[in-house]
Amino acid sequence: MADDADGRVYYVISDLHIGGDEQLAAVDFLEELIAFLERLETTDEDVELLVNGDAFGLWEFTEVDGLAKFDVLTERYPELFEQLRATGESVPITMLPGNHDHELAAYDEYVDRLAEYNVDLVQAESITRPVGDREIHFEHGHQQDPNNRFEDFGNQRETPLGYYYNTLVTSRAGRLSERGRYNWLKDVQAVTPTERVPRWLLSKYFYREMNPLLRYAVLPFLLLFNVSVVLAVLAGLDVAGIWTMPVETTDAVLDQLGLVGEAVHFLLVANAAIAGILLLTGIPVYFLLRDFGQTVDRFGVLETDLTVDPDEPYEEAARAVFDDRPETAIFCYGHTHRPKVIEVDGRLLVNTGTWLKRLHRRNVVTGVLPPVFYPSYQLCVVRISAETDGVAVEYEEIEKSDPSRMEISRTERLLTLGREPVSSLPDRSVVPDTVSDPPADEN
Structure with missing residues (x-):
């Protein structure tokens, strides 16, 4: 590979989930996102920004339909859309649909509406981009998830299992969250996998909603x-x-x-x-x-499990892409909200994480008390570029204050003493210039 260190650089974000009913309308990272876009507006690099799916939470709107959802978005977040317009005048911005905003692929009008803000909406399952002499494969990742896969991509009438969960559970939580003592129910969209929701609800009830006198009365027995x-x-x-x-x-x-x-x-x-x-x-x-x-x-009543392996289907999909297009160096996806890099056949499988909260389950040190779910932010941008040593993948963390200071009580901290989560993003990874071929099948 030639020295392409001065070639095009790709910045990738995904899973913003902006928008939704009532309390889901709150975007905790809006200030940080606008600041990041402002920085790109004045960059000296040859940059393209890719929003790799689930920019918007269109599934979480249940009181408006179709393009009316986009009208609500532009009315609620005018500063964001104006900044998209300004940044898009300086650098190209490309957006792929995810599952939560699949309607972007179902209505052609969205292409024109987003183009007004200098965002190029590509109504496809995946796209590729050149990086030096190699290639990057981008897709949101939900097509590898049987609970959120669209058999007829772009069909506005198709509703996979995940659609019902989000319209019936997540959007409902957004409407009810403010009734709680601490407005916590809206964070249900950050609970992954979904099987953890019952334990998370029990945890939040015990530590946040239960009458304090009752909680402290049963605490000694449970401990x-x-x-x-x-x-x-x-x-x-x-x-x-x-x-x-x-x-x-x-x-x-x-x-x-x-x-x-x-x-x-x-x-x-x-x-x-x-x-x-x-x-x-x-x-x-x-x-x-x-x-x-x-x-x-x-x-066989429960043949389908809601939980999908967070790695295996994507490793298989990456291998299929690498076999079909050997020049591909990176398979970049989102959807699972887990920022990580995995080597697959000498190439890289890269997950772009999420800008939503992440919830880390921690069991208590003793007793039969509910687990504690520590919240954190890992606002990250993936930077992919051709460097002298190969195709480089780097994670940049956008700093944001730790939400656990406000959301985790003293009781929860005491019961999980020494078990607080420490989050970190993957280190810099490189696909070298030459990639060894996978071993041939002896059969």
């Missing part, structure tokens, strides 16, 4: 539940006369502590009694549920 199970077993052994030493020793020690000992004794007995009852009822319930689950599996 000591594991200990209480042991105590319940030891109490049972004592009653049966099998092993009395632990209970007798504990009683003797507590008797020496007077009123404090009596209080501790009462708490331990109460916890052990409750834990014992739960054990007696829980064991048969467990076997009943286990047998029911096995029966359901035999009949």
Whole structure:
């Protein structure tokens, strides 16, 4: 490869999810996004900005249809669209439809409407761009996800499973979120995979919505539940006369502590009694549920799992592209909200992440309390360019204040002490000038 370090540079962002019903209309990163566009407006580089799908949350609009959604977007975010117009006068801006804004591919009028703001909407599943002597493949990635795939891409009447989840759950959450104590329900769109939603709801209810007096009343029992199970077993052994030493020793020690000992004794007995009852009822319930689950599996009732492997289908899609077009160096996608770089057959599979919040599940240090979901921002821009050592992929993090300072309570911090998430973006990666061919099939 020749030295193309001064050639065209591609900046890629995706999964902004701008827009939606009521509380989903809030764009926490709007200031940072406009500042990034302002910077591109004055750059000296030969740049193209690619918005690789899900720029808008059109699925999350349920009270307006068709092009009326775009009218709402331009009315709500005039500064953003004016900045798109200004930046687009200096550098080309290309946009691909995602699943949440699939209507961009379904209505030709969107091409003209976005062109008014100097945005080139390409109504296709994927596009390619040259980088030096190589090529980059861009697609949003939802076509590799069976829950969000469009068999007839661009058909405005087609509605995959993900459409119903977002119109019935996510948009509903946007309308109800303000009723909560801390306006948290709107963040349901940041919960991935969707199977985590029940645990996330339980977590937010317990730590944010539950009456504080009730929460602090049950907190000691839940914290000591594991200990209480042991105590319940030891109490049972004592009653049966099998092993009395632990209970007798504990009683003797507590008797020496007077009123404090009596209080501790009462708490331990109460916890052990409750834990014992739960054990007696829980064991048969467990076997009943286990047998029911096995029966359901035999009949194949739940053959489709909502969770899609975040890597495997994209690695397969990348291999297919690399085999079909050997000059392709990068397979760049979004959709899964996980910024990462994976080497595939000497090339790179690159995910552009999301500008929404990311929620990191952390289990508590003890007890049977709900997990804590730490929020964070990883606003990132992927930069792809031809360099002297090959095709380089670099992540630039757009700084934004940590939301956990305001959204994680002292109780949650104490219960996850030492388990706080530390987020980082992938390091710089390079596809070298020469790519070794994959080993031939011996068969």
